[in-house]
Amino acid sequence: MIFRLNKAKAKLGLAVSAIVLLGASWISMQEAATVKTAPADPRTDKLKLLPGFKADHLYSPSENKQGSWVSMTFDDKGRMITSDQYGFLYRLTLPPLGSGSQPPKVEKLNVPLENGQTTDEAKVGMGYAQGLLYAFNSLYVMVNNRENKDFGKGSGLYRLQDTNGDDQYDKVTLLKSLKGEGEHGPHSIVLSPDKKSLYLMCGNFTDVPKLDAYRLPPVWKEDNLFPAIKDPRGHATDRMAPGGWLSKTDPEGKSWEFIAGGFRNTFDFAFNDAGDIFGYDSDMEWDFGLPWYKPTRICHITSGAEFGWRTAASNWSPTFADCLPAVLNMGQGSPTGVFAGRGSRFPQKYQKAIYAFDWSFGIMYAVHLQPQGSSYKATAEEFISGSPLPLTDGMVGPDGAVYFLTGGRRLESDLYRITYAGTDAVTPATQTPAPTAEHQIRTKLEAFHGEPMANAIETAWPYLNHPDRFVRYAARVAVEHQPVAQWQQKALAETDPIRATYAIIALTHHGDASLRSQMLNTLLKIKLDPLTEEQQLAVLRAIELVFTRTGVAEGADRDKVIAYLNPHYPAKSAVANRYYSKLLITLEAPNVVDRTLALLDKKNEDTGPVGGETVTASSDLILRNPQYGLDIAKMLEKLPPAQQTYYATMLSSAKTGWTPAYYDKYFSWFANAFKYQGGRSYIGFIDKARKLALAHVPKDQFEKYNKLSGADLLTSSGNDIATDYAPKGPGRRWQLENAVAAVDSGKAPNFETGKKLYAAILCSRCHSIQGSGGDIGPDLTQLGTRFSNKDILEAIINPNKAVSDQYASTIFYLKNGQSVVGRLVNEDKVNYSISQNPFAPDQLRKLAKKDVTSKKYSTESVMLPGLINSLNPEELRDLVAYLKSGGNQSNDVYKSGGK
Numbered sequence: 093m094i095f096r097l098n099k100a101k102a103k104l105g106l107a108v109s110a111i112v113l114l115g116a117s118w119i120s121m122q123e124a125a126t127v128k129t130a131p132a133d134p135r136t137d138k139l140k141l142l143p144g145f146k147a148d149h150l151y152s153p154s155e156n157k158q159g160s161w162v163s164m165t166f167d168d169k170g171r172m173i174t175s176d177q178y179g180f181l182y183r184l185t186l187p188p189l190g191s192g193s194q195p196p197k198v199e200k201l202n203v204p205l206e207n208g209q210t211t212d213e214a215k216v217g218m219g220y221a222q223g224l225l226y227a228f229n230s231l232y233v234m235v236n237n238r239e240n241k242d243f244g245k246g247s248g249l250y251r252l253q254d255t256n257g258d259d260q261y262d263k264v265t266l267l268k269s270l271k272g273e274g275e276h277g278p279h280s281i282v283l284s285p286d287k288k289s290l291y292l293m294c295g296n297f298t299d300v301p302k303l304d305a306y307r308l309p310p311v312w313k314e315d316n317l318f319p320a321i322k323d324p325r326g327h328a329t330d331r332m333a334p335g336g337w338l339s340k341t342d343p344e345g346k347s348w349e350f351i352a353g354g355f356r357n358t359f360d361f362a363f364n365d366a367g368d369i370f371g372y373d374s375d376m377e378w379d380f381g382l383p384w385y386k387p388t389r390i391c392h393i394t395s396g397a398e399f400g401w402r403t404a405a406s407n408w409s410p411t412f413a414d415c416l417p418a419v420l421n422m423g424q425g426s427p428t429g430v431f432a433g434r435g436s437r438f439p440q441k442y443q444k445a446i447y448a449f450d451w452s453f454g455i456m457y458a459v460h461l462q463p464q465g466s467s468y469k470a471t472a473e474e475f476i477s478g479s480p481l482p483l484t485d486g487m488v489g490p491d492g493a494v495y496f497l498t499g500g501r502r503l504e505s506d507l508y509r510i511t512y513a514g515t516d517a518v519t520p521a522t523q524t525p526a527p528t529a530e531h532q533i534r535t536k537l538e539a540f541h542g543e544p545m546a547n548a549i550e551t552a553w554p555y556l557n558h559p560d561r562f563v564r565y566a567a568r569v570a571v572e573h574q575p576v577a578q579w580q581q582k583a584l585a586e587t588d589p590i591r592a593t594y595a596i597i598a599l600t601h602h603g604d605a606s607l608r609s610q611m612l613n614t615l616l617k618i619k620l621d622p623l624t625e626e627q628q629l630a631v632l633r634a635i636e637l638v639f640t641r642t643g644v645a646e647g648a649d650r651d652k653v654i655a656y657l658n659p660h661y662p663a664k665s666a667v668a669n670r671y672y673s674k675l676l677i678t679l680e681a682p683n684v685v686d687r688t689l690a691l692l693d694k695k696n697e698d699t700g701p702v703g704g705e706t707v708t709a710s711s712d713l714i715l716r717n718p719q720y721g722l723d724i725a726k727m728l729e730k731l732p733p734a735q736q737t738y739y740a741t742m743l744s745s746a747k748t749g750w751t752p753a754y755y756d757k758y759f760s761w762f763a764n765a766f767k768y769q770g771g772r773s774y775i776g777f778i779d780k781a782r783k784l785a786l787a788h789v790p791k792d793q794f795e796k797y798n799k800l801s802g803a804d805l806l807t808s809s810g811n812d813i814a815t816d817y818a819p820k821g822p823g824r825r826w827q828l829e830n831a832v833a834a835v836d837s838g839k840a841p842n843f844e845t846g847k848k849l850y851a852a853i854l855c856s857r858c859h860s861i862q863g864s865g866g867d868i869g870p871d872l873t874q875l876g877t878r879f880s881n882k883d884i885l886e887a888i889i890n891p892n893k894a895v896s897d898q899y900a901s902t903i904f905y906l907k908n909g910q911s912v913v914g915r916l917v918n919e920d921k922v923n924y925s926i927s928q929n930p931f932a933p934d935q936l937r938k939l940a941k942k943d944v945t946s947k948k949y950s951t952e953s954v955m956l957p958g959l960i961n962s963l964n965p966e967e968l969r970d971l972v973a974y975l976k977s978g979g980n981q982s983n984d985v986y987k988s989g990g991k
Contacts, residue, residue: 365444
């Protein structure tokens with residue numbers, strides 16, 4: 093919660109917001125006049141909408157004990173069909189537009205457990221769907237489930253049909269069984285623009301089954317010389333290329349084709365008016381601050397596309413020449429639904445938009461695409477946002493309104509309808525811009541994807557040096573689909589530097605390892621200086637691929653490659669230095685250790701956010717959802733130097749070239765790196781790199797460098813910084829009644845344990861007791877003189893019950909369609925000054941008043957929920973007693989059993 097601070101501390105005081113242990117409920121009791129009156133419908137009042145748009149709340153599945161809905165489609169009668177994430181399918185007859193508060197008619201679809209058998213009301217005949225599509229007089233269901241007692245069907249694509257005309261689905265056909273389930277399992281289904289095929293998206297925990305055809309040749313590998321450090325907390329350690337994938341099938345599910353891969357966890361996708369596919373891929377939030385982190389992003393998914401997801405530190409850079417970049421980096425979040433605005437009764441700008449949902453931070457983006465070469469450039473604006481607003485799925489209805497769902501993970505679920513009542517024309521947008529010349533070239537080349545074809549090499553080869561990256565990519569994939577014997581010598585003999593680069597990249601995927609020397613010779617003939625940086629990086633990536641596919645160069649080949657690379661290192665840019673350091677350290681080149689250590693000192697290489705500029709800045713997300721924003725707040729308080737981390741991790745594989753002075757400098761870097769704050773896996777990754785490096789030091793020096801590098805700072809697992817005290821647990825999801833009973837149990841609390849817990853679960857970060865602790869929140873020394881156990885626990889467990897205007901964050905709505913959330917510090921005639929990071933309250937952001945259209949208080953508390961959920965009953969009693977005692981061990985609370 094946010095507290096009023098001493099006016100003497102106004103610079104930080106009223107200026108800052110803080111994620112703190114204790115909420116403002118007791119403040120609200122004293123200042124009831126300042127508490128905002130509950131709106132008539134808080135579910136729509138919390139929504140930020142663009143001018144002219146209107147939101148109606150239609151239905152609450154959770155209030156009707158129908159689960160948490162995550163997917164939707166419309167049938168041929170205009171009825172909506174939805175699925176509970178862990179339960180049944182439902183069919184809704186929606187109220188007509190303008191019918192006021194009339195609720196929809198909802199029926200549960202009781203699909204037979206087996207063909208011809210009646211259903212058991214307690215068991216699910218069909219459901220657990222993360223993708224639904226009505227097409228070909230059938231309901232297609234993408235089940236995401238491990239068979240269980242409530243639902244006996246596993247993950248896969250199912251087709252439901254009504255064979256007797258009674259308006260109920262009586263026939264269930266499994267079209268494709270899939271191995272994978274959970275939030276990275278099988279996801280969405282979309283009808284192709286020609287209405288002849290189904291496209292299906294699967295996350296990176298879904299195995300690729302044997303398919304009939306492949307647009308991306310199935311020769312994928314990890315292909316990264318960077319140390320292959322797996323996630324220290326065990327996430328996706330056994331998941332390899334191609335990661336998440338997109339496929340295509342016919343209505344009967346007889347023929348399957350692999351379309352694209354390399355996603356982390358794209359949940360949904362849509363076709364634009366030109367028939368191009370756009371998906372919204374996820375980030376790995378545990379990698380915040382690490383050099384391989386990539387933000388959530390909008391991807392233009394072309395034929396045979398590879399987007400380079402690899403597990404943990406092996407994750408590809410978007411600059412790699414053998415993958416494709418994002419069209420737009422969005423920022424941190426949890427992507428869910430995606431749909432096209434086609435058919436909506438909205439202004440034409442929004443009819444042409446692609447809508448992308450962020451579940452974590454409650455933002456529905458309208459992504460606006462502009463053709464650029466054979467692909468697109470894009471911008472995005474907040475179309476709808478709210479807190480909390482866990483968006484799951486949405487689409488344009490037959491009536492031209494947009495419908496969307498919230499829920500997932502068993503959260504409260506709601507159905508909304510968005511209509512437009514503004515003054516702009518809503519005439520249907522019927523004209524599709526003519527494809528660019530590059531777009532036509534790309535689609536011509538993509539016709540050669542899939543199988544050997546006559547004239548493919550002759551057609552594609554000239555385009556290997558095309559200026560457009562997507563065209564070059566399509567040309568290379570076209571070549572790779574042809575028998576390698578037909579183009580191997582052509583690749584080795586190519587003299588055009590760009591064509592040679594991409595031809596050798598293709599050959600690394602399909603050629604024999606015996607070609608290593610010949611492939612290197614072709615690449616080493618290319619003069620780097622005349623090339624652009626992008627072209628130079630492509631050559632370096634090609635050399636890396638020769639090494640990953642055929643083995644690292646040895647003997648004379650090694651000497652030649654080192655001689656080729658050495659004069660260019662260090663390079664002029666940080667990204668180029670990553671490429672050079674990786675190759676030269678792998679080759680154990682002379683003097684590479686000292687040159688890389690010199691770069692390790694360069695602070696000015698760490699500029700800009702990791703992964704690139706994003707639509708929504710990290711600081712703008714913190715107060716939208718404290719539960720997820722806390723990690724961002726910690727990271728931004730002391731952001732790790734990603735470029736330094738890259739060099740240090742790469743040096744962990746260097747076996748030669750070290751001196752005692754170099755070792756001292758290098759291992760001291762690790763001890764300092766542990767002071768930074770990244771995502772959940774940051775400390776573990778740094779420790780794994782540290783241990784890889786320690787494996788190369790002389791055995792008699794191991795203990796020295798182990799201590800110098802910060803071993804004593806870590807827990808035994810190496811995943812966290814050791815603290816003086818951590819809750820013993822086991823924790824639980826505390827509810828008020830149980831928490832009060834535990835605290836009032838009468839057992840004597842322990843002062844020392846309570847004091848340690850006060851620090852361990854962040855209380856001392858923001859509050860002071862007896863003059864010790866943070867000064868962001870008020871001093872809590874006198875707390876126990878005013879409030880009961882129940883008062884304190886209720887404020888902790890239900891921080892949103894009463895949010896005072898005086899302590900709430902403010903939402904600022906901007907002219908560009910975005911919104912910014914922060915604590916208003918002060919203002920002058922020109923600017924608002926706001927604080928967004930409770931862990932760095934003095935970092936202020938200025939908003940020009942001329943850019944702000946309106947502002948209002950957030951109805952959501954910024955207090956982090958669940959802070960006491962790691963505590964067992966005894967620990968909870970100790971903590972509350974310490975708070976009531978005001979840090980005084982002689983307080984009566986320790987004499988009366990904590991009551």
